[in-house]
Amino acid sequence: MERFGYVRAATISEALTFLNQPGYKNRPLAGSTDLVLLLRRNPDLCDRVVDISLIPEMHTIEKTGNDVIIGASASFSEIISNPIIRETGPILVEACKTVGATQIRNMGTIGGNVANAAACADSLPALVCLDAMARVLTPSEEFNWTVSELVISPNKTRIPAGGLLVSLRYTIPPSGTRGVFLKLGRRNAMAISRLTVAALGRLDENGRIADARFVTGSAAPQICRFKDVETSLLGQVPTPALMLAAGKLATEEMIRLSGYRWSSEYKVPALAAMTSRALSRVFQVREPSGEVV
Amino acid sequence: MIFDLIVNEEPIHTEAPADISLLHFLRDHLKLTGTKEGCNVGECGACSVLLDGKLVNSCLILAAQANGRRVVTIEGIHAEDGGPNDLQQAFIEYGAVQCGFCIPGMVLAGEALLNSNINPTRAEIREAIAGNLCRCTGYQQIVDAIQATALKRQEKGRRD
């Protein structure tokens, strides 16, 4: 007997109808790279999958005014090769390039990455760094949350049952903004002990830091910007010493947010080094030597 | 459910469960056993096929997702006379095949790369096969075979 059925939606409104059709326990299916494995482990997850991966309007990537909107069913490969995102959000391109291998990037979608919300989801730190908003629809309501509001904790989001994440949207950072994404860890879906950092920033005309955004993945229970790190940088002239100090602050903020855990032993020095390395590259100062992994 | 799709240029019309992977559909229902099952969790690439021209892991995809679309498996890669094509020939010449288990996936990964990038660097070749594990060869010969084929196809392109 079939453990679950399959329907393919052609439009967003059809997907919402399917997802809320009584008599079924429905679940959206995008690239299937997470869901197929989840369903093997837990067949009770749903009794019908609603394929949203071929809905044309969920693949559009477009610039409207100063914002970029990315359809949730855009694959990592589509994002990596998209000229608009390459120009306006290269940090997201860098993050997507680190995902899996070609096969996973061809199938896996940004919407699935956000909706699944694994602690190690690579698009999340870049999206939070870009202050991205997520648009979620149900048959009767529309929600617009920041990505860090949307993700409550690992594998838990605010998307209501029967709801659909349709797109992600970010405001194009001012010109002169530079972003860096670094990932530490094996290229392996089962690798849970790994770290990512996303940093974005810009100098003013006097060479002082005018904008600093800093996020780490797999370091805190809820993905968020590290405000202490950012505050320590704003208005300062970037120096290697400032970057080293920011690295130390990042580790303190991580421990404050998630407590000292078994993994902190290795995460503390790794995060300090990755933070100062990423920020040094953003603000173009010599990378602190010796301390860096 | 009813399946209507194109596999290796041939229209397929058949009935199969909605919940099976594309890998099992190919192997058990269509008896196309060239596509291998290694890990079944997306890590090894032995099950790689082309879906609408893109390299995917057939173990992670539902057969239903391929419905109405075009699939190419290793059985669909050959020369006009049915023998090995230039890439497969290069795998043989460069000693890139030992036990052979990874090879169907490797060849498809190579074809997917060469379809989009006719002049790949060695780094690009390594990146393109990063999702395909080989326990035997140490990869060098595989990279050599793909690179040699790229050069040959470029020459042929210039001649044609």
Ligand SMILES: Cc1cc2nc3c(=O)[nH]c(=O)nc-3n(C[C@H](O)[C@H](O)[C@H](O)COP(=O)(O)OP(=O)(O)OC[C@H]3O[C@@H](n4cnc5c(N)ncnc54)[C@H](O)[C@@H]3O)c2cc1C
């Ligand atoms: C071998 C391997 C390597 C991997 N490597 C990485 C990696 O390096 N980095 C990384 O971040 N991830 C990695 N992943 C995980 C996975 O590929 C990503 O999380 C991917 O983005 C999931 O997207 P999908 O389209 O495949 O989602 P699916 O599997 O289709 O769906 C995932 C979940 O999200 C829900 N969903 C999907 N789309 C929506 C939507 N629009 N609205 C509401 N709910 C939705 C589904 O119901 C399901 O619960 C890897 C996976 C594998 C198998």
Ligand code: FES
């Ligand atoms: S069997 Fe599909 S990737 Fe290993």
Ligand code: FES
């Ligand atoms: S030849 Fe044996 S696994 Fe590659």
